[in-house]
Amino acid sequence: MDLFSGYRIRSGRDEMFTPNLTVRPPYRDFLERVRDWDAATFIQRQETADLDTLNSGITFTVYNDDAGTERIFPFSLIPRIIAPDEWNRLERGLVQRVTALNRFLVDIYGAQDCVSDGVIPPELVFDHPAYRLKMAGFCPPLGVYAHIAGIDLIRDSEGVFRVLEDNLRTPSGVSYVLENRRTMLNTVPDLFPEGRVEPVDGYPERLLEMMVAVRPEDVTAEETRAVILTPGAANSAYFEHSFLARQMGVELVEGRDLVVHDEHVYLRATTGLEPVHVIYRRVDDDYLDPLVFLPDSMLGVAGLVNAYRAGNVTIVNAVGTGVADDKTTYRYVPDLIRYYLGEEAIIPNVETYIGWREDDLAFMMENLGDLVLKPAEGSGGYGIVVGPQASADTLATARERLRREPRKWIAQPLQEFSTIPTFDGERFEPRRADLRPFVITGESSWVLPGGLTRVAANAESYIVNSSQGGGSKDTWVLREQPEP
Amino acid sequence: MLSRVAENLYWLGRYLERADNVARLADVNVQATTEMTPAGGGQAWDAVIATLGAAEEYEAALEERPDLNPIDFVIYSTAYAQSLRSTVAAARGIAREVREHISREVFEEINRLYLGTNRGGTDEASLRTFYATVKRAVAAILGLFDNTVLMTEGREWFHCGLFLERAEMTSRIMDAKYFIILPVPEDVGGPRDRYQWMAVLRSASALEAYRKQDYGPVTGPRVADLLMFDPDFPRSLVYCVSELHRHYDRATEHTPPVRSVHAAREITLLELDLRAADARNVIRSGLHQFFDEFQGRLGAIDNALRTHIFQALPEEPTR
Structure with a gap:
């Protein structure tokens, strides 16, 4: 207990300790194992871990930085630990959610039943900038749009996990999950309860299996050629693209490496043109095909979308998934789950007001100081205004923006979310953390046990994005204790 | 193999070999002329620049910066594309881009070489150490390449x-x-x-x-x-x-x-x-x-x- 003496829980729930500082069950074994550690031991182990991270080049790119444009992602040795029963419930809830979202996407590009049945207002779907008219009437193989989903979860003060955000375009972060685990096993193998932590290294194999499963109809599994499409080495997530290509043993390509002939996609190899059947793209819709989307995109492949619509290549994730992971659509996801699956959402949403609805807007204007205002579009933690922490000036500007373009904003009550002890250089302090599990969907859905735990940069912050200085932790899903 | 990757690997080989040769050339020529010519090493650097076919570029650079030292040009310049430093940076940029085609060991060695060329003195002694480091690093990279790729x-x-x-x-x-x-x-x-x-x-x-x-x-x-x-x-x-x-x-x-x-x-x-x-x-x-x-x-x-x-x-x- 030495290591954590003097630890203070500030607000919200702490993952490791109850309010009167007794250890929660999932952490009992862990605390037993660090019982003999003092701060010096911890610092020394943490330094070993950081060196391991630096050497293996686990970096992300910081734009416009002269001193070297790559940084390591801060990593903290204290893991997030999830109990088996908690995880079972999360796993079911994630599969349920992703299933409903895929049904929704097939529906809005197909029969559009959810709109005619009044589940969601048509404007929210068809006026959405990410709605791709080009995809109307098209159903991708196996009816899967969101092959890879990253669902951001938080845990509220009552201990309930809630969905904060869906990411269905090109969610990133999974390479950190795998590398964090590798670093932990390298530097603190003695902290793992033997045989009781779910491994995470099955991810690349599952990903490849899924890509083969969603191949075009007339291609056999054996001849399927899958590739990863990257915007290039200057992209902030290039490490992850390269990492996944290495882990799966597939080619990492750029737009200029691909060419389309007669609605078939080929790779420009030294030996000539070689067919490509499945593309895991890490390039946004807008840049994918200059003939269909942004005409001056240098990152895409001319003719790709036509080849896709002709069913000769599968794009992962599908074109047009952006409608479903929007923060406005988010408000309707519990309704969509009920509508498509006849079930209640296993993982609830966070209460959300959308500027698009007049009654919500009035409430938002009235209560901005108590709410967190977020742009409906966009990611990376940019443009967020945390009402209770904002100055009067900031609030006035935010209110003005909201008045001018109400549809661009949503608001949520300031959500307390749970903290995990994190070392600040001298002692442990509670820092807020979220959890992004990854769901792969081919013939069925599979959830990577755990996911990426991101922690805020300091004790006050509610924002965990790496672009805002946040760090990460290993995430342990415990297995059921074997019967003695 | 992807054409772009093939071309990148071809250039990785070229840049590493070039870095090694620039280091050798600078090292030996300066050494030889310092011994034989009382006037000092200036003439030697002219020879190095001529060997690299960079005389015109050096002239142009001198017009912009009359106090430009040949060492800063041939070794440390980031503006001159054939300088030792630019060459190593180019090799490292490629290595990062085709990382999935070379081994972890090769990448890390190139990365270390790159980090090393970002600093260094211009006095005779530190230059000699610097050349030795570059030559040894390139040799290590080639050896690792042969044995791990x-x-x-x-x-x-x-x-x-x-x-x-x-x-x-x-x-x-x-x-x-x-x-x-x-x-x-x-x-x-x-x-x-x-x-x-x-x-x-x-x-x-x-x-x-x-x-x-x-x-x-x-x-x-x-x-x-x-x-x-x-x-x-x-x-x-x-x-x-x-x-x-x-x-x-x-x-x-x-x-x-x-x-x-x-x-x-x-x-x-x-x-x-x-x-x-x-x-x-x-x-x-x-x-x-x-x-x-x-x-x-x-x-x-x-x-x-x-x-x-x-x-x-x-x-x-x-x-």
């Missing part, structure tokens, strides 16, 4: 780049000696001449080989014989071109002839000509013309690789 097409492209660059640099080193360092005919055969030829041998790491192969007292024609036509010396023109040939054949094993034949023809002819040539004849008919033509033919090979293989316009797929 898969025996696939990419590996062959890497070696094609490496040997083409080495052939080019060896010819430049010799060319510079004959026509730039020594403009005075009566010096030929004199002690100064001999000393400079020894510097050339050292630039090419060839002095010990010269002795072992029993060439006798150091003279221009004999040095030319070793550096150009000795098939057993791993930096000679004939050795480099025949290695280029061997690796090219392996790299293009599955490439359709319509693509591979262009560079293959250039490489085969060049190798045949080198094998048939004789140092005395070459010297009689003009060494400088020979190197001019040789470098032109390497340029034609490079061009054929780019046009017909790396950046070939996609033909109709065969179905």
